[in-house]
Amino acid sequence: MISLGPYAGFIVSSYAVVAVVVALLIFWVMLDYRRQKARLRDLERAGVTRRSRSGGSEAP
Template sequence: MTSLGPYAAFIVAAYAMVAAMVLILIGWIAVDYRQQRLRLRELEESGVVRRSRRSTMDMK
């Protein structure tokens, strides 16, 4: 750590905090993705249809 100079502890701590935040954000996105897919599945099972699945005749 001496090669980083007198601020080595600060530099290492800053990088560790950034790495932790990136991992937390990745986890949060993964959990939210699963929740959104589950909600979409529930809506489709209840009869709600996505606009992209409708044919052009259904939109008239």
């Protein structure tokens, strides 16, 4: 067990804040990806497709 001395609370809090913020960032990026993919699937199901698929130039 690592001994963190009298300021253990400050050290543990620092690492905990970093862990929470990093976990939130990862979660947010993954959730956003799922959401965008689902919206794209819905549009394609509704028959809206990119022009590039029908031979035109590509939308960004």
